[in-house]
Amino acid sequence: MYALVDGNNFYVSCERAFRPSLKNRPVVVLSNNDGCAISRSNEAKALGVAMGAPWHLVKQKLPDADIVALSANFTLYGDMSNRLMSIAAGLGPEQEIYSIDECFVGLDGVRGDLVDRAQRVRERILQWIGIPCGIGIGTTKTLAKLANHIAKSADRRPGSYPIELARVCNLAALAPGQLTEMLAATDVREVWGVGPKNAEKLRALGITTVADLVRMDPVMARMKFSVMLERTVRELQGMPCIAFEDAPAAKKEIACTRSFGRAITDLPPLIEAVTEFALRAGEKLRRQGSVAGNVLTFVHTSPHKVGPQYSKAVTMPLRRPTADSGDLVNAAIRGIRTVYRPGFKMAKAGVMLLDLQPGDVHQAELPLGDSAADRGPLMATMDKLNQRYGKGALILASAGTAGEQRAWSMRQEMRTPHYTTQWQDMPVAFA
DNA sequence: TCTGGGGTCCTAGGACCC
């Protein structure tokens, strides 16, 4: 038996926890570069603001809506996520942190009434950190996700489901008749693992509700779709097919990519940008104790604009797998020099570290002339300084030194303070 | 008329997730 705990409108809820004046108002949090709406309050959803909607189009379409838009403050959300996860862990013996705002909790061995227990954990999260959650319970992860959807919908749109399923919903506790009724009332698009393409294909086969999908023959699902959909069907039928990962697996690739605040045509600022991206990616790589075998660098123009388009990526092999920022940056710079073409308005670039391996596996090697001294301690010191004094305290000079003035920096015009992670931003309560 | 069988590796692209 599994539970899925999920923060409602998570980024917006994090902002509201520190600015209660945002309650009951339409609020959206924007992606990097203030581009798209990536989190919406219920009021904003009611106005028709879609997930991922370009913000400039929303403003154009709803000029009088008085929507509060905020730049994403990922430092704050990450910290709030840690707090949420540690409280949610109290629900059962095992926890899988699935994303910044969601975790699965294994409930095997938990005694007593599960709904009761989940309701208490939900209350605790709300009281301690101010984040409203939905909790779904089911015999597989896919069913727990579905239960969570029902719990949140019943809460947000009264009448969509029975009110007693709001906030906490245990599908395994429903009578068979009521379960079928709930599945028949739910669109197949709400199922975890069914995306827009498969939903359309299913619709053509007459499968429109979850109840229809549960009745599908898994073998047929595999033949007509893929092994992925077969697993989804079996999970809906109550057979666990998706493993519970209680320890986070090491990443197989690590990326750092950004859209630019404005178009870039020259090579030097692109070199600055990919230097910065490679440094960031290197930090993440060392944090998980891995080394990379290849570095991919890409650049492209904006597909949303008219004009000549250009898109190119190149993979640079490293002489040996490494986590040394100097090596990673060198590879990224060689990469950007390779893919750069003058005369195009570049909108985005990125660096991806590929072929990651555990850092403690070494291939024996003859001591060749150019084999650098062990720079592990240098990297560790660099990471420590950047953690202590803030991102960018210590960088490689090719990242550029003009701070936020750099031509390629992203726009972030409406960011709230780092309330919980910077002393000077800490909220002050007056007696 | 008629041209094997089995395998690996790589890349690109699709689909999905949050």
Place this chain on the structure above:
DNA sequence: TCTGGGGTCCTAGGACCC
């Protein structure tokens, strides 16, 4: 003026090997 970022897994096709 203006459209995010970071992942995973699967599949198909080509090159290459014996």
